[in-house]
Amino acid sequence: MTIVSATAETKTIKLTVYRFNPETDAEPRYETYEAEWLPSLTAIMALTYINKHSRANIAFRRGCREAGCGACTISVNGVPALACRALAQDGDVLEPLKGYPVIRDLVIDRTQQTAEMFRKIKYGREGKPIGFIPAKPEAIGVSRALTICADCHGCNSICPPWLESPARFVGPMYLANIIRAMFNPLEEYDRVAQAVDMGLYNCTLCRACTTSCPKDIEITESMILARQRAVEEDVLPEEVREIRRNILETDSLYGVCGKERASWATDLGIPKSGKTLFFASCEYSATEGGRAVLARAAELLQKAGSSLSYLYEEEQCCGAPLYFYGFQKEFREKAAKVQKLLKETGVEEIITPSPACAYTFRELYPKYAGDSNIQVRTVLEVILEKIRSKAISLKAMGNRKVVFHDPAFLSRFLGMVEEPREILASIPGISLVEPKYYWGANTMGDGGLGASEEVNSKIAQARLRQLAEGGAETIVTASAADSARLKQAAQALGREDMEIVDLIELVARALEV
Ligand code: FES
Numbered sequence: 230m231t232i233v234s235a236t237a238e239t240k241t242i243k244l245t246v247y248r249f250n251p252e253t254d255a256e257p258r259y260e261t262y263e264a265e266w267l268p269s270l271t272a273i274m275a276l277t278y279i280n281k282h283s284r285a286n287i288a289f290r291r292g293c294r295e296a297g298c299g300a301c302t303i304s305v306n307g308v309p310a311l312a313c314r315a316l317a318q319d320g321d322v323l324e325p326l327k328g329y330p331v332i333r334d335l336v337i338d339r340t341q342q343t344a345e346m347f348r349k350i351k352y353g354r355e356g357k358p359i360g361f362i363p364a365k366p367e368a369i370g371v372s373r374a375l376t377i378c379a380d381c382h383g384c385n386s387i388c389p390p391w392l393e394s395p396a397r398f399v400g401p402m403y404l405a406n407i408i409r410a411m412f413n414p415l416e417e418y419d420r421v422a423q424a425v426d427m428g429l430y431n432c433t434l435c436r437a438c439t440t441s442c443p444k445d446i447e448i449t450e451s452m453i454l455a456r457q458r459a460v461e462e463d464v465l466p467e468e469v470r471e472i473r474r475n476i477l478e479t480d481s482l483y484g485v486c487g488k489e490r491a492s493w494a495t496d497l498g499i500p501k502s503g504k505t506l507f508f509a510s511c512e513y514s515a516t517e518g519g520r521a522v523l524a525r526a527a528e529l530l531q532k533a534g535s536s537l538s539y540l541y542e543e544e545q546c547c548g549a550p551l552y553f554y555g556f557q558k559e560f561r562e563k564a565a566k567v568q569k570l571l572k573e574t575g576v577e578e579i580i581t582p583s584p585a586c587a588y589t590f591r592e593l594y595p596k597y598a599g600d601s602n603i604q605v606r607t608v609l610e611v612i613l614e615k616i617r618s619k620a621i622s623l624k625a626m627g628n629r630k631v632v633f634h635d636p637a638f639l640s641r642f643l644g645m646v647e648e649p650r651e652i653l654a655s656i657p658g659i660s661l662v663e664p665k666y667y668w669g670a671n672t673m674g675d676g677g678l679g680a681s682e683e684v685n686s687k688i689a690q691a692r693l694r695q696l697a698e699g700g701a702e703t704i705v706t707a708s709a710a711d712s713a714r715l716k717q718a719a720q721a722l723g724r725e726d727m728e729i730v731d732l733i734e735l736v737a738r739a740l741e742v
Contacts, residue, residue, distance in 0.1 A: 240266040242319035244275055246287055250333050257331075260285070264317065272312035272323060273301055276335075288334040296443060299381030302326060303335045307665065309383025311443045326386035328395075339382055346403045350427075351418060372412035375405050375451060377444050384438035384448060390431050393687040398428035401438040401448050408455045421458045429455055430466050431681045433688065434553055436641035456555025468681070469554050477559070480546045481511040487542035493520035494539055497527055503538030506576045508590075510583035511546045512709050518716075519709035525737035526582050526608045532742055533615045535580070545570065549589040552597075564598035571603060578604040580611055582733055584638035584645070584708060592642075607639075609707060612736055613648050616655050623739035625657035632662050632701035633732075634692065634715065636708035649707055649732055656739045662699035689718035693727075703728040705735055 241263045249257035262283050264275040273294065279285050292300030294313045301312040304324040312323075312335075329337035382402055385391050390398035399407075404424060411420035429452065438448040459465055475484040490511065499507065507527055513519040530537055548563030571579075581587050590605040615621045633653060639645045653661050693715055696704050704727055706712050715729045 242266045242270075242275075242317060242321075244279070244317060245320075245322045246276075246279070246285075246334070247322075247324040248287070248334055249331050251331065259322070266317070266319075268316075270317045272303065272305060272310070272315045272317050272321070275317040276312070276323070288332070288336045290336055297379065299379030299383075299443070302381040302383045302386075302443075304386065309381070309386050309441050309443075311379075311381065311383075314443065326382055328386050328392050329382070337382075343380075343382075346399070347406075350403060350407055350423070372409050372451075374446050375409040375448075378402070378405060378446060379444055381443060383441055383443065387437045387441050389435060389437065389688040389691065390428070390433055390684050393691050394431070394681075394684045397681055397684050398431040401432070401452075403427070404429065404432070404455075405446070405448055405451060408451045411455060411458060421455070421462050422464050424455050425459050425464050425466065429459060430469055430554070431684045433637070433685070435637040437637075440641055453553060453555065456553075457557050458555075460555040460557070472550055472554060473556055473559070476511075476546050476548065476551055476563070480544075481515060482546060482550050483511065483515040485511070485515045487544070490514035490520075491539075491541040491544070493523045494527065494541060497524065499527060499537055499539040501538060501541060501543075502574050503536060504575060504577040505535060505537055506571070506574070506579050507537040507539045508547070508579050508581040508583075508586060509539065509544060510581055510586045510709075512583045512585060514544075516709065516713055518712065522582065522709060522731045522733050525742060526733045529621075529733070529737045529740050529742045530580065530608065530611060532740060533611070533621045535611065537580070538574075538576075540570075540574070543570070547586045547589045547594075549585050549593070552589070552593055560593075561597050564594050568594060568598045568601055572601065576603055578606070580606050580608055582608040582707075582709075582731075584636055584643055588638050588642040607643070607645070607707075608733055609639075609645070609648060609652060612733075613652055616652065621740060623656045623736065624741060626659070626735075626739055628658045628660070629703055630660050630662060630701045631703040631705050632664060632696045632699055634696055634704055634706040634711060636706060636711045639707050649705075652732060652736060653705065656735065662701050664695050665698055685714060686717065686721070689714040690722055693718040693722060693724065697724060697727060701727075703730060705730055705732050707732045 243261050243263055245259050245261045247257055248260050262279040262285060264278045273291050276287055276289050280287055289312065290300045291313060292298035296311050296314045302309055303312050304326055305315050306322050309326060323335060325331050325335045325337045329339060332338050385400040385402045388401050391400035404427060407420050407424045407427065410416045411424060432452050434449055436449045442448060472482060475481055479486060481490060509523050513523050527537060545567050547567060548560045551560040551563055579590055584607060587605055587607045594601065631653065633649055635646065650661060653659050704715060712729055712731055719725055719727050719729060
């Protein structure tokens with residue numbers, strides 16, 4: 230944190246606050262105020278100080294002031310936060326939660342929408358009894374965890390499908406309420422059908438809600454458990470059935486045959502067996518653009534000294550979509566089959582460009598298919614290691630202003646936020662601009678693990694607008710699916726002037742591969 234002025238007695242910080250009174254103002258505006266800083270200064274304390282000393286009369290809510298009631302939730306630098314708990318930092322931008330009508334300044338109207346939603350969801354004992362459902366222990370855990378929700382509405386305000394397509398996705402807060410009821414053995418309504426009807430499969434699993442929840446509730450995990458119930462009860466949208474069929478029949482999420490998926494490697498002479506397996510992924514191998522990145526990735530890794538093998542047409546889908554869409558039994562079987570193949574071919578290490586596959590091999594396989602002692606790394610981790618050890622050095626590519634779009638599996642599942650930025654910083658001539666606020670304020674999942682194309686396209690367009698705001702000429706990302714969606718969004722918005730490129734491709738250019 231930067232302290233803007235400091236004396237022996239006082240230190241002050243500057244905070245920018247959204248100001249808007251719909252009764253008197255034509256447009257919202259932002260005003261900057263100073264507050265005396267203390268290590269324990271919360272956003273609420275800072276706002277109280279500003280109102281007292283600057284006569285600013287900023288409207289904000291407060292209730293328990295001990296992180297219990299959720300009344301004080303605002304957006305701090307684009308991320309929902311309890312104002313009674315968030316420590317005020319110099320340069321913070323305080324705004325009302327996105328997606329709700331503003332009553333004044335930081336105060337939003339939650340009541341109208343919430344009342345309407347809860348009427349729609351229906352509570353009470355008027356439903357038709359559907360009998361006793363034995364709850365699984367893990368489901369009970371999630372259901373109980375959901376009961377500690379403070380109803381702060383923060384998860385809704387950062388949820389891409391809810392913000393961009395509320396008619397197709399009810400929002401994580403309301404859906405969590407339905408899921409809580411779903412796992413209650415005494416529940417009388419058919420909550421599984423209701424959850425699917427209200428958009429359970431339009432959640433992109435980007436984890437924006439989970440990572441910003443002030444109560445640390447695993448909201449995304451509860452969505453996956455609810456999807457497992459939807460699978461058990463066979464209440465599935467057609468798109469989800471198609472994805473399952475694609476994986477089981479063609480080993481590709483997108484239904485692309487093995488020959489086409491492996492076509493990128495035809496002239497590269499990569500051996501079929503070896504200790505270090507290059508796992509191309511059905512995500513990257515599905516499109517021409519993705520396959521071009523695969524070729525560059527393999528070439529640059531080889532140039533950097535890695536001895537790769539590749540399974541060509543025998544590469545199977547890791548099964549990630551089966552897990553995330555709720556087909557847990559089939560995911561287990563798939564994971565066991567892939568694990569067996571890897572062991573038979575003597576693989577000791579997997580290197581993959583796909584963050585989703587890396588997460589699946591690293592985190593889900595040990596849990597569902599047993600430990601295999603196979604090391605799993607993303608291509609970006611290998612590149613960074615080579616840069617740090619000076620095994621490769623990247624050449625200047627001319628001055629270029631770029632913005633990085635964090636794929637959810639890279640940032641929120643694998644926790645890799647700084648790594649891609651460090652790689653970008655090591656390419657001479659590149660200057661990085663960040664999207665207006667927080668790095669992950671509005672991602673779209675890895676290409677959108679939601680089932681609805683319409684919702685995913687709207688999210689991609691919103692994200693493209695955010696990324697374009699800072700004036701970057703190039704959007705860099707690290708997911709073939711996200712690249713494809715951003716390119717579609719650029720076309721739809723008439724922004725073909727913006728270059729959209731995978732970070733691997735950019736590194737390959739800087740290495741002159
Ligand atoms: S005032 Fe109750 S949670 Fe902040």
